[in-house]
Amino acid sequence: MASSTEGVTARRVALEALARIDDDGAYANLVLSAVLDRNDADLSSEDRGFLTDLVYGTVRRRRACDHLVDRFLTSDPPPAARRALRLGAYQLAFRNDLPDYAVVSATVAAAPKRFRGLVNAVLRRVATAPVEFPDDATRLSYPDWIVERLVADLGHDDALAALETMDVAPRVHRRADGYTQDLASQWVAGLVDAGPGDRVADLCAAPGGKATAMAGVGAHVVAADLSPARAGLVVANARTTSPDRPGSARLDVVVADATAPPLAPGRFDRVLIDAPCSGLGVLRRRPDARWRIGPDAPERLGALATRMVDAAVPLLADGGTLVFSVCTLTAAESLAVDDHVSARHPALEPLPAPDEPWRPWGRGAILLPQAADTDGMCLFRYRRVGPGPHGRYDPGP
Numbered sequence: 001m002a003s004s005t006e007g008v009t010a011r012r013v014a015l016e017a018l019a020r021i022d023d024d025g026a027y028a029n030l031v032l033s034a035v036l037d038r039n040d041a042d043l044s045s046e047d048r049g050f051l052t053d054l055v056y057g058t059v060r061r062r063r064a065c066d067h068l069v070d071r072f073l074t075s076d077p078p079p080a081a082r083r084a085l086r087l088g089a090y091q092l093a094f095r096n097d098l099p100d101y102a103v104v105s106a107t108v109a110a111a112p113k114r115f116r117g118l119v120n121a122v123l124r125r126v127a128t129a130p131v132e133f134p135d136d137a138t139r140l141s142y143p144d145w146i147v148e149r150l151v152a153d154l155g156h157d158d159a160l161a162a163l164e165t166m167d168v169a170p171r172v173h174r175r176a177d178g179y180t181q182d183l184a185s186q187w188v189a190g191l192v193d194a195g196p197g198d199r200v201a202d203l204c205a206a207p208g209g210k211a212t213a214m215a216g217v218g219a220h221v222v223a224a225d226l227s228p229a230r231a232g233l234v235v236a237n238a239r240t241t242s243p244d245r246p247g248s249a250r251l252d253v254v255v256a257d258a259t260a261p262p263l264a265p266g267r268f269d270r271v272l273i274d275a276p277c278s279g280l281g282v283l284r285r286r287p288d289a290r291w292r293i294g295p296d297a298p299e300r301l302g303a304l305a306t307r308m309v310d311a312a313v314p315l316l317a318d319g320g321t322l323v324f325s326v327c328t329l330t331a332a333e334s335l336a337v338d339d340h341v342s343a344r345h346p347a348l349e350p351l352p353a354p355d356e357p358w359r360p361w362g363r364g365a366i367l368l369p370q371a372a373d374t375d376g377m378c379l380f381r382y383r384r385v386g387p388g389p390h391g392r393y394d395p396g397p
């Protein structure tokens with residue numbers, strides 16, 4: 001727990017990071033890493049953890065914090081003052097490790113001098129007023145459309161429980177090889193069921209967690225990604241997870257478009273499409289994503305996923321397995337894609353849904369964040385049961 005004196009420096013650095021996120025549109029994780037490195041000498045390990053929570057928590061709870069302070073404002077304050085007010089409101093409403101007077105004092109001290117009177121007056125009122133919110137979207141601090149979409153797709157109770165879970169910082173999970181990866185992603189890699197000698201195409205592989213896991217059990221993995229920079233992350237992670245190189249020797253990394261992969265048809269025992277998606281199942285670890293994603297994203301990205309599936313089917317050997325996964329919870333990016341598979345690819349036979357904490361989701365499975373304190377995922381697995389013309393499956397026009 002940071003003391004009120006120690007916390008002034010952490011709060012000042014937090015305001016610096018929030019300015020980059022708000023004013024420059026920078027990504028929270030990249031900004032935080034940079035400011036931690038730049039201020040390493042001035043921050044204790046305790047302050048580093050405190051700073052991380054201040055930045056991520058304030059970004060996550062932005063809407064809720066704005067509501068708490070706007071009750072005591074007569075006009076919209078300048079951005080620098082707004083950031084300090086959000087930072088203070090986050091601590092007062094969502095942290096319980098310091099008394100209110102210490103939070104107000106340290107936050108005022110960290111704020112720009114010209115706004116300290118305003119910040120002091122408003123935060124003192126926030127500290128003594130009841131914490132009340134007009135609706136679930138404000139209370140949980142999400143755009144209306146995200147709440148409405150998940151309630152429509154998952155039902156009210158499951159949606160709100162998922163959103164509440166994603167308002168809490170994620171747990172850190174490390175594999176036996178030291179790679180940090182959420183359990184949900186580890187389970188998806190395991191459910192590809194790749195074994196020694198299997199030929200696997202991972203068509204959206206970056207940053208490489210699933211690809212390195214499958215190579216680690218002896219599969220020969222071709223890991224593709226559209227971005228050269230992101231493909232480089234796969235290479236780097238392969239070297240990290242296999243320093244003696246046996247795993248990376250079974251991992252070939254290519255820059256390729258998953259809608260037109262330059263791979264030989266009929267040659268792969270397993271194909272994994274961990275498709276680009278709206279990310280509405282991983283908002284706990286991407287605190288600013290909820291404010292970046294637009295309401296058109298689920299349909300747009302669901303359509304992209306269907307094109308990836310169409311391109312992946314011909315790669316499968318007879319009896320091969322296709323696994324489609326997305327780290328989101330919307331029907332448009334999961335059930336709608338499976339509807340396309342059902343209509344266009346009759347040679348793909350759905351495989352049974354995995355056991356709890358997964359639950360059936362159409363012909364596949366869904367993992368809600370609250371089920372096992374993990375990321376949210378949707379998963380569909382299929383087996384190719386017959387070839388098309390010329391030894392490959394032809395999806396038709």
